[in-house]
Amino acid sequence: MSDPLEVSRRTLITVGGAGLVAALAGVGTTASAAAAGSAAPKPGSGGIPPGPSTYGWNPADLLDFDPKTHPWARHLRCLVPLAPRIEPFAPTQAHPDLDPGVRLSTLSLDDAGTIYEGRNQPIGLEGHVYTQRFWPYIDVWGTWHGQVLPSVPSDVVADPSAPGRTYGVIDIPNPGWTEAAHKNGVKTIGGWFWPRTGVDFGEFLVQAADGSFPVGDKLIEIRKYFGFDGLFINQEASITAAQAEKLRDLFRYLKAQDPDFYLQYYDADLPNGNLDYQNTLNQKNVPWLGAPGDPIVDSIFINYGWPYVDADLSGSAKTATAAGFDPREVAFAGVEHQQGGFNPEECFTDYAYPGHPGPISVALFVEDQYWATAANSGATTTPEGRAKYRDLEQRFWSGPTGNPATSGRIEERTPPYRTDVLNYKRWDGIAHGIVERSPYGALPILTTFNIGVGSTFYLDGKQVRDSGWDNQGCADRALTWQYWTDGVTVALDESTAYEGAHSLALTGTGVVHLFKTDIAQADHTEVRVVAQGLSTIELGVTRRAAPDRIVWTRLTPIRRASGWIEYGGRVPCGDDRIARISLRTSGSGHLGKVLLADAQSLYKTPARPRSFAVADEGPGAGATRHLSFTWSRQPDATAYDVLQGANHWLGRVHRDAFFAESVDLTKGRTFQLVPIAPNGNRGPSTTTHL
Incomplete structure (x- = not known):
């Protein structure tokens, strides 16, 4: 049988990740779609964003890279280390009989809904773009879209139909997404997409007399400097056998020089250089893995035709095992969501589900296309529209009920597939096949339900911004489950917030489980919960020795602030580790x-920051100015807020630099920098003046 994805793959080569659904189906062209988006800029129409943005890389760009001369290098770094994740503990899983060995990687649009297509902006003014909040199910996250080379003139970048819009072979992941991923223990990988025009493939493979690869050395340099974890290798055009052998040598070199450089290879080009999708892991493509102790790549993303070649994936598992590898570490079965949505042709959860260990792991392709499609029609420009698609997002990850503990389809899957693509009733949910992971192995634990995007911003219950913003990097670590509930209805809500742009709306009486943990207490644990409108609040602690028992502590009001009430309580110190917080x-x-902290650190605040400076970076929209800020990072602060005057929030970052787009200087020329501790406490500010 011919590969059912042949047209799909060829189209992807042509559009370079610009959106296959739009390319094939003309998404957003109906009269109603046009009307819905009439007041909003069209996604992909913005050209080059002001200030820091990433771009495509070819060998010449790599070899020329010097952070000292790159105009925005300091603004594009992820300085957040990859967080360790706690060990699996089945009794506090949403599905205790789900095997934690199955892994998940994903290739996503980290610019879904943005007006900028050829460049990638880590921080912007777009309150309607997509941000990821289901990190607990992801092990490796990759970017998918492609970016235009830095040498392309700005007027050409601004016109998607213009000739000469040359994309680079390589693009790094959005640094804000890498920050958010690392907080949750997720690796991030950039994109390698071949073929591209304007470059000779042999330029990547040049080897020096000493055996080194100049391009390999530069790939390692940018990986470490910008703080991401590796590359997705999308080889989708034939190369010569000699080039294929040299490419394997390059990958071996990368792994030898930088063992943490993660490489995932797409099931396309064979080791002899021929383009030939196998749709399984077999003797033809498994050589890309190398051998235990002599790695070439870390894993292979198996092409989408596997239901017709290796229906139950047992063949791929046997191939990996015979080669000396753990199948679930090296083999990822691809599921095509860009066209299939909630109804893809492939159904991984037929082979990995509660009580049934999956034979290999799973890879999602553009699972957030539904958001990109909605944004293209203007549907995410309103709070109601965003709520609708955030609800769909929840059902995609947690299952059709929105509760990961009750995941599983409620309608049978029947062909034709890739139709009725928003019908979540036929979709099991990622939580049905992948165990939730957690970085919560120590205190403090803090969330204000910040998902890295919003139409407003609040501090201590007071509104300090009334316009849209986006910055995936400043999102809080994700809740472990969204939402594992019993008797209470929970929804993400942007109508009000205590800090950030969202809160959780709760209705009814019941339980919501928040964090999967593995916490040892050196002292009693202090609890602070800020809420409004609720009659009672109790904190529930589940300990490892008694995972079926929740110990409840009634929280009492201790402070009122701007219509919110802060509740407090204390979890007595116990010898047994805390396994779940509810x-x-x-x-x-x-x-x-919600904050949990040990008693000794509850009130700690960071010191006043130093060397705060502002620079004028030119005219913005209307009479505004673009500004950039720099300062010295300090060890007792994990984030910084930049404010104009006393109470206008410009942004939050984990770096030592911030670019503020289109600042209205009539609101003031004095700016504050406020350091934030891991427990959320704010330290004394420092000021600068323009």
């Missing part, structure tokens, strides 16, 4: 903040 509430209201 809340039990009654009434209808909102959660704005």
